[in-house]
């Protein structure tokens with residue numbers, strides 16, 4: 630039987646305003662439009678992996694408000710198993726998002742129910758977690774829950790991918806337990822409290838520092854510049870991003886993580902999984918919203934037929 634991906638993470642309703650530019654401090658701008666989308670880094674990764682054809686289950690919380698029912702239904706519609714999604718007292722998580730004309734965004738997340746995803750609630754899902762082929766998590770749930778999950782993964786020998794978003798300081802013990810850590814550029818700066826001045830050399834040095842902090846495998850997500858893979862002492866590898874017209878980059882990182890996990894679950898090599906993930910993320914940025922922007926497996930196949938060259942290179 631094909632093993633599942635289990636995502637332990639956040640489920641949000643995204644309240645999205647489009648504007649010519651993202652307002653500066655103290656500035657009011659007139660928006661071009663307003664829409665709501667199903668979001669949350671955890672739920673986005675779950676939906677993206679399910680749309681690619683992988684069996685996926687979600688462990689998370691929604692509130693006992695009207696959003697909670699909608700968010701659960703959204704996951705069910707995408708064929709994500711929601712048996713371990715709890716309804717807790719209080720509001721569901723929401724994200725207030727502004728997108729600009731270049732497709733860039735700024736996000737404020739109000740965790741609501743996600744903030745009550747305790748280790749105890751995750752422990753209740755142990756029978757599901759034990760059968761997982763891959764665990765995916767992020768930092769929109771309490772850190773003690775992420776710590777608990779990483780210990781669970783280590784005990785049961787299940788690979789776990791941590792998307793350290795939104796960024797915060799992480800213990801070496803946690804870093805040592807995760808199989809893959811996948812920060813973007815801002816998160817890398819926050820994790821290492823350092824500056825990256827754009828060159829491959831700096832990215833390689835940052836990846837080396839994360840490895841030195843205990844991370845087993847690092848995948849730096851560098852947006853339109855692609856990604857850098859660092860696995861212990863193996864030579865580092867860069868995978869270029871596909872060039873597309875971005876309309877909304879919200880959840881591109883989630884699309885990438887899901888694609889990468891699905892690639893590894895399918896038995897692709899690490900660099901081919903990153904190539905596949907790059908295609909999933911590229912398609913997602915050409916569409917508005919978080920979950921509705923995630924492509925199906927067939928869409929990714931078609932995209933790759935049109936872009937057949939593997940965009941890998943050695944870091945210079």
Ligand code: RIB
Pocket residue numbers: 639641642643667668669670673723724736738769879880881882883919
């Ligand atoms: O990664 C994008 C997601 O971040 C949005 O869907 C929003 O809900 C926030 O969690």
